Amino acid sequence: MSIFYQVRREYDLSHLTEAELTDNPFELFEIWLEQVMKIDAIKDPTAMILATVNEQGIPSQRTVLMKSVDSSGLVFYTNKNSRKGQDLAANQQVSVLFPWLVAERQVIFSGQVEALAESENDEYFSSRPLTSQVAALVSEQSKPIASRDLLEQKYHQSLAEHQAQPVQRPPHWGGFKIKVQRVEFWQGGEHRLHDRFCYQKDKDKWIIERLQP
Numbered sequence: 001m002s003i004f005y006q007v008r009r010e011y012d013l014s015h016l017t018e019a020e021l022t023d024n025p026f027e028l029f030e031i032w033l034e035q036v037m038k039i040d041a042i043k044d045p046t047a048m049i050l051a052t053v054n055e056q057g058i059p060s061q062r063t064v065l066m067k068s069v070d071s072s073g074l075v076f077y078t079n080k081n082s083r084k085g086q087d088l089a090a091n092q093q094v095s096v097l098f099p100w101l102v103a104e105r106q107v108i109f110s111g112q113v114e115a116l117a118e119s120e121n122d123e124y125f126s127s128r129p130l131t132s133q134v135a136a137l138v139s140e141q142s143k144p145i146a147s148r149d150l151l152e153q154k155y156h157q158s159l160a161e162h163q164a165q166p167v168q169r170p171p172h173w174g175g176f177k178i179k180v181q182r183v184e185f186w187q188g189g190e191h192r193l194h195d196r197f198c199y200q201k202d203k204d205k206w207i208i209e210r211l212q213p
């Protein structure tokens with residue numbers, strides 16, 4: 001057995017105080033995001049862990065990149081035939097977590113996803129580099145494949161075909177917006193006395209509560 005009792009540290013970088021809270025959680029989120037984007041050690045500041053639940057009630061998680069945010073929600077893109085895509089077709093409830101551990105922070109959102117309009121999917125897909133477009137085209141995300149060679153073969157063949165003609169977005173590739181119901185901001189504190197604030201949506205108002213660590 002490996003024991004990790006001693007793998008621990010104090011969290012003492014900062015506090016989150018009532019005075020810093022904004023009425024709308026997206027304003028505070030954007031302030032925090034701007035701050036963590038300046039920290040070199042945080043390599044993927046927009047990466048979030050997306051949890052979904054399938055038809056049998058079994059949860060699963062994976063990292064996706066948030067591609068936009070405003071007070072209407074958080075947007076990410078994926079292959080809708082993937083495991084997460086199938087979960088989302090059956091159950092629109094999700095939770096996402098931004099693990100900004102270097103800043104001793106995490107932000108957790110939960111809510112319901114809505115599929116983006118096809119025009120929005122096209123707009124983002126066409127902004128991606130050709131290589132990413134081709135990878136999206138050839139990857140049947142979440143399905144097994146016999147070898148890496150086979151994957152590379154599919155990729156290079158498709159890349160060669162698309163040197164002269166643009167890549168059409170596959171119909172199963174697109175985005176979702178998370179319509180947020182709850183947000184929790186966590187800032188690590190000394191002696192495990194962390195600052196936690198929860199924003200819960202109540203019609204068009206946000207109810208804010210400090211939570212015990």
Ligand SMILES: Cc1cc2nc3c(=O)[nH]c(=O)nc-3n(C[C@H](O)[C@H](O)[C@H](O)COP(=O)(O)O)c2cc1C
Nearest residue numbers: 044047062063064065077078079082083084085142
């Ligand atoms: C940093 C990082 C960013 C990622 N961004 C995305 C993304 O934006 N969209 C996506 O579909 N998968 C992304 N992935 C891959 C997913 O984590 C996952 O492997 C894939 O979507 C298949 O998940 P599923 O089988 O649960 O559907 C990313 C992985 C990492 C580590």
